[in-house]
Structure formats: structure tokens, C-alpha cells
Amino acid sequence: MIAMKLSFDVLRKSGPFIIGAVLVIVMALLPMLNIVIPGVLPGPTYQPGSLALLSLCMVYAAMALSYNLLLGTSGLLSFGHALYFGAGAYGLGILLSRTGLPFWVSTGVGLVGGLALALLSGAVALRTVGIAFAMVTLAFAQTGSLFVSRSSSLTGGEDGITVNTMNVPAAFVGILNTKNLYWLALVVLVLVYLVALWVDKSRLGHVAAATRENELRLRVLGLRPFTTKLIVFAIAGLMAAAAGMVYLLLQSGVGPKAVNYDLTVTILVMVVLGGVGYRWGAIVGGFVYTLLDQRLTALAQSDAVDSLPAFLRVPLSQPHFLLGIVFILIVMFSGGGIAGTVDSRIRRRDWRRAAEAALPRAGGDESVARPRLRP
Amino acid sequence: MSSVVLVLITGLGVGALYFLVASGLSLIYGLMNVLNFAHGAFIALGALIGWEVAEHTDAASWWSFLLSLVVGAVVGAAFAAFTELVLIRPLYQRHIEQVLVTVGLSFAAIALFDGIWGQDLHSVKGPAWLDEVTVVAGAHIANIFWVLIVAAVLVLGGLSLFLRKTRYGKIIRAGVENRAMVTALGIDVRRAFTLVFSIGGAAAGLGGVLAMHYMTGVTPEIGSSLLIFAFIVIIIGGTESLVGTAVASVIVAVLQQFANTYLWGTGDFIAIVLLPIVLLLRPSGLFGKRA
Amino acid sequence: MSAATPILEVEHLSASIAGQQVVEDVSFTVPRSGVTALLGRNGVGKTSTLRGILGLIQRRGIVKFAGERIDTMQTYRIVQKGIGYVPEEREVFSKLSVAENLELAERQKNPHREFVARLFPDLVQRRDQQAGTLSGGQQQMVSVARALLNDNQLLLVDEPTKGLAPKIVNEVADALAAASKTVPILLVEQNLEVVRRLADRVVVIVGGRVAHVGDAAATLDDADLVRRLLGVHVGDSAHGGIAPARNAGEGAEGGQHA
Numbered sequence A: 001m002i003a004m005k006l007s008f009d010v011l012r013k014s015g016p017f018i019i020g021a022v023l024v025i026v027m028a029l030l031p032m033l034n035i036v037i038p039g040v041l042p043g044p045t046y047q048p049g050s051l052a053l054l055s056l057c058m059v060y061a062a063m064a065l066s067y068n069l070l071l072g073t074s075g076l077l078s079f080g081h082a083l084y085f086g087a088g089a090y091g092l093g094i095l096l097s098r099t100g101l102p103f104w105v106s107t108g109v110g111l112v113g114g115l116a117l118a119l120l121s122g123a124v125a126l127r128t129v130g131i132a133f134a135m136v137t138l139a140f141a142q143t144g145s146l147f148v149s150r151s152s153s154l155t156g157g158e159d160g161i162t163v164n165t166m167n168v169p170a171a172f173v174g175i176l177n178t179k180n181l182y183w184l185a186l187v188v189l190v191l192v193y194l195v196a197l198w199v200d201k202s203r204l205g206h207v208a209a210a211t212r213e214n215e216l217r218l219r220v221l222g223l224r225p226f227t228t229k230l231i232v233f234a235i236a237g238l239m240a241a242a243a244g245m246v247y248l249l250l251q252s253g254v255g256p257k258a259v260n261y262d263l264t265v266t267i268l269v270m271v272v273l274g275g276v277g278y279r280w281g282a283i284v285g286g287f288v289y290t291l292l293d294q295r296l297t298a299l300a301q302s303d304a305v306d307s308l309p310a311f312l313r314v315p316l317s318q319p320h321f322l323l324g325i326v327f328i329l330i331v332m333f334s335g336g337g338i339a340g341t342v343d344s345r346i347r348r349r350d351w352r353r354a355a356e357a358a359l360p361r362a363g364g365d366e367s368v369a370r371p372r373l374r375p
Numbered sequence B: 001m002s003s004v005v006l007v008l009i010t011g012l013g014v015g016a017l018y019f020l021v022a023s024g025l026s027l028i029y030g031l032m033n034v035l036n037f038a039h040g041a042f043i044a045l046g047a048l049i050g051w052e053v054a055e056h057t058d059a060a061s062w063w064s065f066l067l068s069l070v071v072g073a074v075v076g077a078a079f080a081a082f083t084e085l086v087l088i089r090p091l092y093q094r095h096i097e098q099v100l101v102t103v104g105l106s107f108a109a110i111a112l113f114d115g116i117w118g119q120d121l122h123s124v125k126g127p128a129w130l131d132e133v134t135v136v137a138g139a140h141i142a143n144i145f146w147v148l149i150v151a152a153v154l155v156l157g158g159l160s161l162f163l164r165k166t167r168y169g170k171i172i173r174a175g176v177e178n179r180a181m182v183t184a185l186g187i188d189v190r191r192a193f194t195l196v197f198s199i200g201g202a203a204a205g206l207g208g209v210l211a212m213h214y215m216t217g218v219t220p221e222i223g224s225s226l227l228i229f230a231f232i233v234i235i236i237g238g239t240e241s242l243v244g245t246a247v248a249s250v251i252v253a254v255l256q257q258f259a260n261t262y263l264w265g266t267g268d269f270i271a272i273v274l275l276p277i278v279l280l281l282r283p284s285g286l287f288g289k290r291a
Numbered sequence C: 001m002s003a004a005t006p007i008l009e010v011e012h013l014s015a016s017i018a019g020q021q022v023v024e025d026v027s028f029t030v031p032r033s034g035v036t037a038l039l040g041r042n043g044v045g046k047t048s049t050l051r052g053i054l055g056l057i058q059r060r061g062i063v064k065f066a067g068e069r070i071d072t073m074q075t076y077r078i079v080q081k082g083i084g085y086v087p088e089e090r091e092v093f094s095k096l097s098v099a100e101n102l103e104l105a106e107r108q109k110n111p112h113r114e115f116v117a118r119l120f121p122d123l124v125q126r127r128d129q130q131a132g133t134l135s136g137g138q139q140q141m142v143s144v145a146r147a148l149l150n151d152n153q154l155l156l157v158d159e160p161t162k163g164l165a166p167k168i169v170n171e172v173a174d175a176l177a178a179a180s181k182t183v184p185i186l187l188v189e190q191n192l193e194v195v196r197r198l199a200d201r202v203v204v205i206v207g208g209r210v211a212h213v214g215d216a217a218a219t220l221d222d223a224d225l226v227r228r229l230l231g232v233h234v235g236d237s238a239h240g241g242i243a244p245a246r247n248a249g250e251g252a253e254g255g256q257h258a
């Protein structure tokens, strides 16, 4: 019986790692495969259309992972995370068109810029807590958004900017090279995931999580919640900037929507959909949201919906309406989102198996601390 | 001289609009600790329905104008009451979730409005007098500004009377200070929640219709742009009193108009930058009544 | 007489604030008449027990009021059953006038306005003054008055004399004594003189549990017991001169933090 429990534990510990590794390998091979997933992807996986959509999923998944570091790990409700995404996208775009800097140097400068912006704004915003923090981050993002739409000479105003392909490596230019951009997005996603994993497992993440639960106690213990939160905030901003850069290359340009409050809300919806506090949940949330958004948009334009009476057609033709409703339902009825639901299923099944094997229930296993949305 | 008068009076008018939107937001936050992100959707619905009223009646007549104001307020109140009963109440005392639900609602509602009305500007042409100007000390003031100011003064007066004189008004004032103690006196404070949401929704709907006339048109986005200024106003004015909200509305709007006129159109920037500055000077926020 | 069922029965009550358990496992009853004093050192959970009974903080366990379970009810319903509450920090609505404070507390058609006016003539004079501008003693009177306006079946009174001048302490004690003729009171009080004057029974909490229940006078006379349970030194004189409990209590708290 002990052997059973042991192998079971090993499987449980290494299971996620094996699944993750297999998934990454499969994802990496997709551009070379001819897989058709009707209803999900517009065509076979090797085609640029499908690859572009999957790349977009990965960009948003990376973005959601970075947001989960704020909301999930540290309990910070930010309404300005789009700022760093926009900074990455616009920063790289402007560097490429305005300076003669080589591509990778521009990327580096852009990342450093994003990090600096996050450090600066975070240092200010983190002086506040709760709703005030949400407001300050919102104000910063709104300032960025205003700046982008007003200073049209630099940012192209409402039209946005297109990538100056002169300075971009040929491998990342053109529809035929979509698969390279796809791999780039995959690499960035994996890197972002590893950093998020490292943060969560490190002392930094533990202190951040403890801050989430009870800031006062940490102060009493002589720990510095501010510094911890700032570092996590900056890392999340850096990740968002990286995601924004891939977005720029993928879309061959960027518009003011990338700095918008709406984008932050979209990311928030992804994270809640996937399950706040779950890294894999954030990834799933990013994928599910992006795919749903695309598919629902396609559905909205289909004849089937077009022939419906207006009271059905109008709501069905608005993907954001449906996604907003799903989001509300998740917040109201299952705080855990997709990952939270799956996780509690697995726990329950494990528990039943353990009980069937007549093993005493592992104490406290069920109550593994998950960040609730509650403060 | 005349341009200073112009800035002051238009600032007062825009401030009146901010007040209409912010008054409800401030009452809701003060009593329930819910920062209502769906307020923009209340504004938008009021404005869009007000536009429908104008479309289906003789928009240039005063009675049509008044009818659109009334209908806008009623629709805003109904939408807000629905929001409180169906979405906020089940999440009693879970403030973060309540905020998230209002975020989701605004996301969904505005998409729905896009579906119904489209994203294009629907223009409106109200009574001709609104477009005319009155000259004050050499400044040409569009008459819509007077309407905005009068509406805000009426709402401020009406709400103040309600808060001072009625039992529910007193419950709301007491609840803003100490909600738990209100329940400990045997009062079901949740009824006051619904009421406050409805009042806020009515003011938002009214503000939406007026904003539509001010901008001579409406899109489903009309509320989102007003909402951020309403946030700024309640952060600066605090949630302690409506007069504070009113004063903050005027300060923010006058400052904004001033910067737009004299500082190369930087009004929006300056108004938004006020927000972190104020919050930093008062780290717990003017929001934080008592920690 | 009607000692049949106690007015309040608390069984295995635990309560928590922000996820932290502050009352562990408290059981006691309050009879239908007289004053029951709930005693214990600072921070032992007396206030939290009262707030748990009222559902103002998260609680588990059984609470029966007049034989009826109230432990899953919402606060306003519990209060409507006939409970008056005088909170530790008075919690008057500082932006409202005295009259408005009292008005909000009225739950019945004919509130006992005359009774309250007779007890606290000061408040009548100051009816239009903002409650926040009253002195501490006057605020306490507003807080007590709110609980006396209705026909309650039980009063929960939390440290009503805390921080008050001796003269006011007496006034508040007089008011409670008058009230206790018609309504049972569960009283949290650090001033043992006041306890001695008002209370019939005492319930003492130590370490989150009830450690002692007994007759008030007999318990207070047992200096050794009092010191053990409350950490308070009863005065050296055999005549029951009790050292000001407040100082002793605060001393104990200071000691804990040091």
C-alpha cells in the first residue's frame, strides 16, 4: 500500500512536468504537422492562418501569466497592465522605425525601457493599496493611452504604427515566415512561464503570497512587502513588454488598442476564466479566450446567426457580450475558473482513491492554500 | 477677461456633468465599498435610450428634451437596480468580486449596446436654444452649459434634501460612516444598497442624456470616457459628502478647461495626473474612510 | 420564576475576524433577568463574543435566543428579535445629529423617548448637535440610549464605562441599573466596582474558553480567584476596596506587547 501511495505521489509530482514538456514539444512541432481541428482553427496547423491565431493565443497566454503574478501571486488588482504591453509594442515599433539600432539591440532597449517604466510607475502605485492601487494603475495606463492617441507624430495617433521591416530579421518578415514568429511566441511563452514558476517557487513569491494574505504580519516580522511587491510588479511589467513585442511583430504593427483599459480588462477576464492563482490556468485562459473570441466573431458573421431573430442575433453577434457573461458567471459561481474547477475535481478523485486504498487521508492536503479573490 | 470667464463657465458646466455622473458613484462607494465600473454602462444606456426618445419624438421641442431626460433617468435607475439585486447582492461583503462583476458587466453591456446601436456616432439635434449662445462679460457661452449647471444644482439640492430629511437618507448617511452599526440597530441595510444603486443609476442616466446633448451625439463608448473623470472626482472629493463631490467636480473640470485653453490642450493629462498625486499625498487614499 | 429557559444560550461558539480565530469555544447562558457580567483579560475575546452572537463577525456554534437558533441569521434580524447593543467604541454616527442617531435606533411604534429623556437630560438639550462633536461621555449616553429606546428582551453592553470620568461612570451605571429592572443585560466591564454594583452573575473567559461561572459578589470577594482569572489585583484592604481595574488591565496588555 505504501508503494502504491509512493508511485502515486511521484506521478502526481512529475505528472504536470511531463504533461507540460510534451505539450511544448507538440506545440513546437505543429508547424510541421497537418492537423485539422474544425471549429477551433481556421485551417490545418501548418498554414499561416492557424499559426498566426495560435501565436496570438500564446502572446495573450504570456500576458495572462504576467497578470497572474499580480492578481494571483500578490493579490494586486491592477487596471493598468496594458501599459507595459503597449510600451513593449510601441517601444520596439518606434525604435525600429526611428533608430538604426539592430533588431536585437532594439529588443533589449525596449525590454529595459518596459522594465524601467514598470519600476517607476510601480514604485508610485504600490504606495497605495486596494482600490486606490487599482485607480492609480488605471490613471497611469490612461495617461499612456492618451499619449499614444494624441502624439500622432511619434505613435501614429489613432492609426498606430506599422513595423519598419528594414530592421527586422528576414526570418520574421512575411506571411511565409509566420512559423518563425510562431516559434518566437512559443519561446517567449515558455520563458515567461519559467520566470513565473521561478517567482512563485522562490522566496520572493512566498513573501508576495504572504503579503496577499496578511501584510501587517509581514511588517511585524520585519519583512519588506513594498520591495517584494515592486519586484514582482516589475517582473510582470517586463513580461508584458515582451509579450507586446511579439504582438507587434505578429501583427506587423500596433494601434492604440494595445494600451487601452479594455486590453487590461480582457487580460483580467482571461485570468479569471482560467483560474486566478494557477499558472497553467492563465495559459488555458489566454488560449480559450482568444480562440473563443475568434470563433465567436466568425460565428457572428455566419449565415446561421444572421437568420436568427434580432433578440438572439444581436447578443450572439457580440463575442465580448458572451465572454463578459461567462466572466460574470465564473466570478459569481466558481471563483476558481477552469483550473480551479479541474484542480478540485482531481483533489476529490485523489482523495477517493486514497480512501479506497484504505489509506488515511493526508492531513491538510485538501486545504492547500489557493489565493481566493477575497482580500 | 472674456476668455477667463469662458473657461470658468464652461468648466462649471463640464463640472456639472462630472458631478451628475460622480454623485451616484460616490454614494455607492461610500456606502458599499464597491467601486462601480458598470457606471459607464448606466450612462451609456441612459444616453442611448434618450437618443431613441429624441428620434421618435420631435427632438427640437422642449417636451421631447424633458421626456428624454426623464426616460434616461428611469432607465438608468432600473438598470442599476437590476445590477444591485442580481449581481452585487449575492456577493455580499466580497468587495473584490463585486468590483470584478461590475467590470464584467460593463464589458458585456457595452458590447451588447454596440450590437444594438452600432459603434457609429448617432447625432442628436435638441432644442435650437441649446446651440445658441449667451454673452456673459464678453464671453460667448453655449446655452447647453446653463442646462448642465441647472440640472446639477437641482440634483445636488434634491439629493441633499433626500439625505437630510428622509429615513432612508439618514440610513444611507449613517451607513456611509459605519455600515455594521446600522445593521446592529436592526436595519436591513441592503435595501439602502438597492436604493443607492438606483439613485446613482438615475443620476448616471440623466448625465448620459445631457452628455449626449453636450456632445451632440452618442456612441456606446460615451460612458467610459466620463467614468474615469468621475473616478478622479470622487478620489479628490472623497465620499464623505455630496458637496465635496460637487466641489471636486468643478475643480477638476475648471482645471481641465483651463489647461485645454492655456496649456496646449493638456487638460485631460492634467486631470488624470491629479489622481495619483492626490492618492500619494494621502496614501490610504481619500477613499479610505477609516482603514 | 421564569428561569425555565435562559434568554440567551451560547454553545461552543467560535468566531473569527479576517480568517483569524478570536473566540475558541465559548459556552454560557444568560438568564431572563438580572445582569450577567462577561469578564476576562484584555484581548481574551469578550467583544468578539458579543459580535459573534450578533453575527457581526463570522461565527460557528449554537446561539439560541429565547429558545430560537439565531446563529445563522443576519444581524438585523437578530436585533429585530429584541436585542439592544451598546458597542465597545460607542459607534455613534458622528455626522448625524443626536436626534437622528436616536431616531435610527427606533424599531417600534412607541419608543421609550420619555424614559431616555429622563435618564439623559443632556441629550435632549443637544438633540441638534452633531454626534461627533459630543464628549466621550455624551456619546456613550447616545449609544446606551439607542439600546433603551425599544422593548428589548436582552441588552449586550460592551465596556460602557471605558474611558469615562468617574461622575459619568456613575451616570451610565445608573442608567444600566434602571434598565436592568426590566431587561436582562449581558455586560462586558473592566471596572470591577461597576460589576459589583450591577452584576448578579459573572462568566469569566480565559484563553478563549469559559473558565468560571458564578455569583458575582462571591466571585469578586475571592481576591485570589480574581487575580488568577483576570490578572487584577484586588486592593489590599480586606473590605473589598478594588484597585481600578482599568490600570491593571492595561498594565497586563502592555506587558504582553513588551
Ligand SMILES: Nc1ncnc2c1ncn2[C@@H]1O[C@H](COP(=O)(O)OP(=O)(O)O)[C@@H](O)[C@H]1O
Binding pocket: C017, C018, C020, C022, C040, C041, C042, C043, C044, C045, C046, C047, C048, C049
Ligand atoms: N480587527 C481585528 N483583526 C484581527 N484581530 C483582531 C481584531 N479585533 C480584535 N482582534 C483580536 O481578537 C482578540 C479578541 O479581541 P476582543 O474580542 O476585542 O477582546 P476583548 O474584548 O476581550 O478585549 C484579540 O486578540 C485581538 O487582538
Ligand SMILES: [Mg+2]
Binding pocket: C046, C047, C048, C088, C159
Ligand atoms: Mg473588548
